[in-house]
Amino acid sequence: MAPVSKDRRLLGAAVVCAALFCVPLVLHDTFFLRVLTEALMWIGLALSFDVLAGYTGYLNFGHSAFFGIGAYTTALLMMKAHWPFPLALLAGAVAAAAGALLIGLPTLRLRGAYFAIATWALARAIQQFALVSSFTGGPDGMRLTAYLNPQYFYFVMLAVTGGTFFGLWFLLERAPFGLKLKAVREDQESAKALGLNPTWLKLQAMVLAALPTALLGGVFAYWVTFIDPSSTLGDLVSDQALVMVVFGGMGTLIGPVLGAVLMFAFKTLFWAYLSAYEVLYIIILGAVIALSVVFLPDGALGFVLRRRRTRRQAPGADPAPAGPGLAPSEKEA
Amino acid sequence: MELMPQALLDGIMLGAVYIIIAIAFSLVYGVMHVIDFAVGEWIMLGAFTGFHLTTWTRVDPFLLLPVVFILFAGLGYLIQPLLQRVISGHTGNPLLMGLVFTFGLSLMFRGLAQTLFGFYSHSIPSHFSTGSFFFQRGDFFLTVSTVRLAGLIYAGVITAALHYLLKYSDFGLGVRALAQHKEAAGLMGVNNKRTSASIYAVYTGTSAMTGVLIGTILSVSAKMGPEYTIFAFFVVVLAGMGYLAGVPAAALLLGIIQSVFLVYLDPGYTLLAVFALLYLILLVSPTGLFRKGV
Secondary structure, X not given: OOHHHHHHHHHHHHHHHHHHHHHHHHOOOHHHHHHHHHHHHHHHHHHHHHHHHHHHXXXXXXXXXXXXXXXXXXXHHHHOOOOOHHHHHXXXXXXXXXXXXXXXXXXXXXXXXXXXXXXXXXXXXXXXXXXXXXXXXXXXXXXXXXXXXHHHHHHHXXXXXXXXXXXXXXXXXXXXXXXXXXXXXHOHHHHHHOOOOHHHHHHHHHHHHHHHXXXXXXXXXXXXXXXOHHHHOOHHHHHHHHHHHHHHOOOOOHHHXXXXXXXXXXXXXXXXXXXXXXXXXXXXXXHHHHHHHHHOOOHHHHHHHHHHHHXXXXXXXXXXXXXXXXXXXXXXX | OOOXXXXXXXXXXXXXXXXXXXXXXXXXXXXXXXXXXXXXXXXXXXXXXXXXXXXXXXXXXXXXHHHHHHHHHHHHHHHHHHHHXXXXXXXXXXXXXXXXXXXXXXXXXXXXXXXXXXXXXXXXXXXXXXXXXXXXXXXXXXXXXXXXXXHHHHHHHHHHHHHHHHHHOHHHHHHHHHHHOHHHHHHOOOOHHHXXXXXXXXXXXXXXXXXXXXXXXXXXXXXXXXXXXXXHHHHHHHHOOOOHHHHHHHHHHHHHHHHHHHHHOOHHHHHHHHHHHXXXXXXXXXXXXXXXXX
């Protein structure tokens, strides 16, 4: 894809960000602002999930661990040590990055599928640790002093998610780092033969995924003022991020955003009208994952791009080039 | 220390059941190169089916094992073509997608089980569950519960049956050929689709049957699935991926850890201990306890 069209897409993203920045200035409805803030959080989570899943080819089912580490570190430092919020937030990100190094070092030696279950098991172990420890408040969770300013949290969340998007765009689509990760995803041995260090690259990718996730977790903790092991470290955080990425389109930056917006709209409507059928939500999540894998292997974004390509392509014309990040990969290392 | 021999014995008899789960799990991986995230959910569904069949027909769960096997083997045989379609796709990363597919299945099964069977935990009643043998010599004594002994015997029988199936039947020859080289096996006349579907059926049936046994020895609940997925994975990684001969030792170790925690320490820490061990082993020797894995 020519760099011109990439730049146009970046301009589009900047315009969307600017428009989102103006929303609280014209809109004063607190409920709607709350919904938008949470939507922004999920977009950020889906984006950071895609760093490992889409670009590196490793499914991290322990994504919630980073979110929880960020949330708990921020909450503990603010409540027990009385640190100011921005400092506590940064400390949470540092803690999650250190955690990513510690978790990644042994688990990234496992091949694809085994890595997925290892991270999943580890996230459950961390959740159990938070449940049985006393300094985290155990199953009762932790309360933070409330700061009732919905606009403030909207802007902070927008800054984190927007920063994540543009940072990832630069690192993964512009800088050689994204290409290196894709090389490792396609064929680890060949990447090694080219002089790349796959283990080091994968570790970097894991830290890159952990940083924004922990920031989002910290903001989430201060925003909702109450955290417990199941809301921050639970499976549902990783599960929903996975649904958004798979449904939207893996290995791109627009795909997760699209998936997050659609799935979050569905989630909001579901909890507004069908909250009596709580269990139904997991069934639907599972069904969306399974069905989109079978019928939309490139996600909704890939489906739209392919439709547009076949429509534009006149009979007998040259086959159009593949979209960004949708190049076929024949085998997994 | 009077309880130590008892804890070890209970652990060994429980670990025998885990051997079956891990062997079926690695069989599917060997042939299709997909790890089934839903393994714990197959166990859970099997256990619930066994529970409801027993309370409905009043037949002993051990006699119902073949019925559960046939039911779930059929279900697995019907679901496998979808999975096959995902992993033989040409876009994206098919094997990763296969994993995501089984993850979706596991979420769906868990949600369905919570809807249909509720949140309570049950135990499957069996004629064996009350009886036990008691040995004593001085201070040293041991209780062998009949139901755990039956589990040990079951594990032996199923392992022998699977061994016979793989090593001495034409079907098993096809399975081993597929695991070695898919294209070459196809050229020799092994039907990839049908063999993969059959081995998946054997796996789902065996897992569900083992679920019934776990239900009689321990308990059944809609939330039990993930724990057994982690156990199955733990055994396979500990044994060394792709090294079937290491499975029994790893499974017995897991059973012993579990029962020792139950007797001496807080059972709430079992999962933490299991993970800590797994972490250390991956750090020191990523190819498993025997350094024979891939």
